Amino acid sequence: MKNLVALLCMTSSLVGSDSSYKCFSCWSYNSTTCNVSATECLGDRCMTASQYFNIGDKTFKSVYRGCANKTLCGTKGSGIVKNMKFRFYVFCCTGNLCNNQSYELPLDNLTINGVKCPTALCTGTLEECKSDKEVNCTGSMDQCMDYRAKLKNPDGTVEKYSAKGCVNSDCCRYNFGSNIGFEEIDREYLKC
Structure with a gap:
């Protein structure tokens, strides 16, 4: 399986629709902001994927925006491996340029x-x-x-x-x- 960015780009072309919509598009590793541009998408859904990755004393927060992959919408992943923690969340929305929300991850449940x-x-x-x-x-x-x-x-x-x-x-x-x-x-x- 390729990384999330490649997966999102490849599968966004599979979303069928007769009309074309625009979504904000960018990705940034180790930053919660990225330079956005508009990209044409098939279908009417856009997405923002937010990620938190912590290993030892280093924390990386990353973001991806682009055309929606419906199979990933609403995904909330989390894991702990030795001294490394990681979480990701995929938020999808409907309509032109709707994925303009800021970096956001649901609160981590530490129970x-x-x-x-x-x-x-x-x-x-x-x-x-x-x-x-x-x-x-x-x-x-x-x-x-x-x-x-x-x-x-x-x-x-x-x-x-x-x-x-x-x-x-x-x-x-x-x-x-x-x-x-x-x-x-x-x-x-x-x-x-």
Whole structure:
């Protein structure tokens, strides 16, 4: 699966309609604002995808605006992998240039829900990343994930990742390929 930006661009052309609408279009990795332009879309829906990505002491907030992919509308993904947290939200609206809202993510539910998952993050390998540590899942994160893939980072470098942690159902469906700016090159394994 390609990153969310590529997925959104490719599938927006599949939305059928006899008339054309315009949506604001832009994407920005590690910024909540981006230089917008108008783009023609098939269908009458636009979208804004907001993302929060935290690893260690670094926090990245990213945004994408463009033509809607109806399968992603309303998606709220969240996950915890070792010392990394990530969330994304896809808001869709109907009409010309309707996706002008500011960066927004629903509040994170930090309530421990009783699910515990093994947690590990390894780079440079597609082998299983093993760890005897567990993480307490929170909010809607009710599934354990084991993921291994080669990803293209936002800076253009390609790296192998092996990760385990807590995710919710939306995050499992779109996994690390959903991160704005990342591109999944080759998936080795995914199990939720």
